[in-house]
Amino acid sequence: MRLHTMTWMEVDAYLKEQNGIIVPIGSTEQHGPIGLIGTDSICPEVIADRAAETLGCIVGPTISVGMAQHHLAFAGSIALRPSTLILVIRDYVLSLARNGFERFYFLNGHGGNIATISAAFSEIHAEKSLNPGWERPHVRCKLANWFGFESIRSLSRELYGDREGSHATPSEVAVTQFAYPGHIKSVAMDPAPPRPRAFLDADDYRSIHPDGRIGADSFLATPEAGGRLVAASAASVVDDYTAFMKEA
Secondary structure, eight states: OBGGGSOHHHHHHHHTTOOEEEEEEOOBOOBTTTBOTTHHHHHHHHHHHHHHHHHOOEEOOOBOOOSOGGGTTSTTOBOOOHHHHHHHHHHHHHHHHTTTOOEEEEEEOOGGGHHHHHHHHHHHHHHHHHOTTOSOTTOEEEEEETTTSHHHHHHHHHHHGGGOOSBSOHHHHHHHHHHOGGGOOOOOOOOOOOOOSOOOSHHHHHHHSTTSOBSOOGGGOOHHHHHHHHHHHHHHHHHHHHHHHHOO
8 A cells, every 4th residue: 555545544544453654764865877876765665565565564655765875876866865855755754653653664675775774763862851741752763675585685695695786686687676666777887896885975986986886786687576676675574564563
């Protein structure tokens, strides 16, 4: 169930039975010569929808712009400052908490968001700590990365070995190919060189990764592999979300 295809009365009825929601969160940034700019948002959104079919839970609107300043030297990338993203997450959660949502399961598709999401959770929990009379004391947030489950790490190793890399990976490109088969791209490219060092700002990133990839052979992706990755990650989300909802 997508929140934005429901009426307020349907949401009200849902909250009489459940208080959890999955929030896909990603980024809008370059993903190499064949990766879609929306890759990091598409992946968690597609996986969240698949998991929600089993869970019977609501999937909230995707937060599709993230902390991606290091990609801004590539056309089409959009970034929020960490402080801005923290406020977006905080207001998203507190808006829904006002009417009864309590458990917020953030399914993330962008490694650059992790620190900022964690900081946003700290801001949310500080609302209660600094205001003992706060009317929404049971709000709890959890972060999961769709690519971080052991099921995905194992499958990625099976499919791509040491050519997975860390950005514009064949795994994430494969998921988008499965989700949007009409938008599969094909560009001749060489195997990606290894990562020489950590990058700093956007211009530094592009100087050491000129086509946008980081050690990743994106051209190995196939929509068939993407289907396997979606199924594996969604199954892991079902287990993880179920455990989260049962936490005391």
